[in-house]
Each structure stands twice: as structure tokens, then as C-alpha cells.
Amino acid sequence: MIWNVDPVIIDFGIVQLRYYGICWMLGLFLGLWMSKKTSIVQSIPDKKLDHLFLIIVISIVIFAHLVHLVFYEPSSF
Secondary structure, three states, X not given: OOOOOOOEEEEOOOOEEEHHHHHHHHHHHHXXXXXXXXXXXXXXXXXXXXXXXXXXXXHHHHHXXXXXXXXXXXXXX
């Protein structure tokens, strides 16, 4: 069996919607939603939680790029 799935779900011309992008977005928003529900019970301010979420998203983007460079393109260093 050959697994050759096209990652593009919808192509808008210059913008493509890919399934792994949807999975990342869904995971991040579910994490934010669950954190907000938990923060209500533990009385954590929303502003603090939103700041933490922004730091997490930026960190994911930076470190995912670094991991890609180290493991898949080590010659770029």
C-alpha cells in the first residue's frame, strides 16, 4: 500500500488550506478553550492566560523551524 495523500484540502490560488495546518489550529484552539475553562475554576485572569497562549504559539513556530533545520537540513548551518 502506498500512502500518497495530497496535503492540500482547498486551493484558493495563492493560499492553500492543508490538513496538518487544520490539525495544528484545532489543537491550539482546543488547548486554549480547555485552559480558559480551567482558569475560571482556578480564578486565573484571562489577560495572563492570553499572554501565555501567545508565548506558546510563538515558541512552537520558532522551535518547529529550528527542529526542521537541524534534522532535515543540517547542511544549512
